[in-house]
Amino acid sequence: MSPVLLSVLAALQMAALPIAAGPTTAPQMAELPGGEVRPLYLTKDSPLTPVAPFRLDMTPVTNRQFADFVRQHPRWQRSQAVALFVEPQYLSHWQEGWPSPEQAEQPVTYVSWYAASAYCQARGKQLPTVAQWEFAAQASEQAANGSTEPGYTRRILSWYARPSTATLSTVGQSPANYWKIKDLHGLVWEWTQDFNSGLVTGESRGDSTLDKGLFCGSAAAGSADPSDYAAFMRFGFRSSLKAPYTLGNLGFRCAQEMADENTDTADTAGRL
């Protein structure tokens, strides 16, 4: 074979160029203004984490939307994705290798963090940070911060207590919250960009302060709010995850930064 042809093939293989993109399908987005959200661990310098204005998908990504992405990026097909990026259960609920009609509008599950990140990046977005997700999720239907409303925590906890039923409901069935975002509670757990920033060891009795032997960090870090145990359970769940994991009740949605030089934003490492 001609050396030129060989080298072109080699280059193509390494670059992993996407096949020509079809029509892009993605959830609609809502705009959220900047604000503050309470992190799991307080520090003495800054009790609240600032969040810059951003856009967030109004519903989680569906099986149909993820299938479109996989068609455009075959390296994310179940048969192609590598072990570093996905566990063996990746997309195992797509019986024929593609979602069934009933699954089309259900939130996609059995996707890893890498797969979810790749989807968002292909749409020009990213996974929301924990701060962005929690900021959006603390809203009730009536208020930006509904966490003090009676019944707010109870409603969330009743979902955590309900069994993981065999069939997921389709997206968008729950009432929209104050930011017009749906399904943040009560449908599936969702990936976040920096879920591995929760320095929870799993030894919850010791988790109220950072374990000095395991983590480098200032002494001030590490007092979780014990009263919001719904949030504690979410952070605990996130801490049990690793990036390649695929779970039947874990999906995702995407966020998008809104470029605004005048606002101080925390970078993905959480620093201003």
Add this chain to the structure above:
Amino acid sequence: MKLSNIVTALGFTFALSAQAASLPVIDAVLTSPPMVPPPIQRDHAAKVVVKMETVEKVMEIADGVEYMFWTFGGSVPGQFLRVREGDEVEFHLSNHPSSKMPHNIDLHAVTGPGGGAAASFTAPGHTSVFNFKALNPGLYVYHCATAPVGMHIANGMYGLILVEPKESLPPVDKEYYVMQGDFYTKGAYGEQGFQSFDMDKAIKEQPDYVVFNGAVGALNGDKALTANVGETVRLYVGNGGPNLVSSFHVIGEIFDRVSVEGGNLQNENVQTTLVPAGGAAVAEFKLDVPGNFILVDHSIFRAFNKGALGMMAVDGPEDKIVYSGKVAENVYLPEGSAVQSMPNGHPKLVANSKDDQLLFGKRVYEANCQACHQAEGQGIPGAFPPLAGSDFLNADTNRAIDVVLHGLKGPIKVNGQAFDSIMPAMRLTDEDTANVLTYVLNSWDNKGGTVTPDEVAKRRDEGKTIIMEGSAH
């Protein structure tokens, strides 16, 4: 040195060191409550592989009441583990893919941070493996320690691990696994349908259900524990809590031996033993008579109103000396045949002399008559006739007795004054009537004399209400 010699020598050393380093590998036998794995027969340590699964499932906590339990191995309490002092355990904790929550395990038998909790923190659909050595013998609780810990325990994530001592436990005929837990539901005890966990009640330590082995009636009816007369029974009793301490008692039996708090200390002849929350105890007893022996938490409202009640059904021949059952039933009558009543609620005082009558009579007057007829018997003009120097009174003693016993109504004239009213019949005993009349007759310039109880009794039978002529009443 010849090559073959070197190889042999090396091979030999390798084999020896491999043997010294490695223990025989055994798969652990796990049982669901109330059964217990068989006693350990070996006399050496082993590497025991334990595979346990955490599962979230809806089960009945009482008839018609469903609850979302989080479990080890699908049961509350979780499966019973049995190892030997010195064993090295390879623990595989798998979290079922259908779980919503991550879970882990803290075994109180583990010496090490968190009792294994950090090492076993597992997301749904994954398995964690960690090793520990069972250094101390005893009966230990294990439970999930994922935040919020109280909620995971309150939902049923606890069980027992027995580390048999090297010299092994004395054999018994029957061994059973009983574990108490308190449960907190949104609805009240017995409220039907699916009940969810109530964190507020859990924090206030106000359970709706306190049960053995995860449900009301888990050890009743056809699920009762069984044994036979003459057998020795050993109960491995745990208390998962999350909050309450148990006062464990078997009605009709005495524990011949109790391993206090699951440790080495032995107590004997114990009626009720404390089982701490997150703790255990071992109770042994020999059955001498047949019958149903009820297991309770002797904080008794828990047994009868919250479900902390189980049963051991014992078959076998009776022993009437030890317990005879009812042998006789008779009527019981204390002294005398009539029912004695206490008038005015105070004990009867019998007057033995006129002085007594005057004294008692004064008390009766003050209590019953003074309000109307006043302290000096002067009465109130137009309302209540005077008794002091009363011509009406002094004219006819029998009539006076009748007035007190049966009452009077209609117009009368006393000391020239007219009265037209009703004197009600007084509910006084014969003695009190006699005493008060004697007092009145001997006070305030009245004629004197005495009235006896017999006279009163006679007038009680023969007299009647006096209705004066012209009475409008």
Add this chain to the structure above:
Amino acid sequence: MRTLILLTLLAAFNLQAALPGDSVYLLDSHWQNRHDKQINIQQLAGKKRIVAMIYTDCITACPVIVSEIKSIQAALSPEQQQRLGFVLVSLTPAKDTPKIMRYFAQKRDLDEHWTLLSGNDEKVRTLAMALNIRYMGLADGEIAHSNAITVLDEQGRVQLQQTGLPGGPAALIEQLGL
């Protein structure tokens, strides 16, 4: 010249094809090293690597990590050193420019067996995911992060990960089977 290009491309092609499915190098990300050169993470393949994620501003545990790795380096024989490299990845890429990294390497006396990498926040987060390193930015500018060091084998698979050197550098070197 053509043959050279062809051979290089073929070598790279073979390398990618040869990387096992759980190799961290499949991330295929590009980084800047202290010499202002852009390198692909796959170029780290071929020898074992001890990888740590630190940042130059860090004054608590990161200096200890660097000292631990240096003590490992001191205990290596020349043959062993050929088979082992050291990689420090900055958790604060915006601050740790190649110039800063050069200064840091000079201060800590880190020779050419040490590769210092600066990328961007997204690449750092993804690499941390692959190495299972947790970190969180704190408002006071510090970063709380896991102290673990990771050893990648010649093909980029995680061979082992531990915090500190219990048993000293010799124990780790033996475990690596260099």
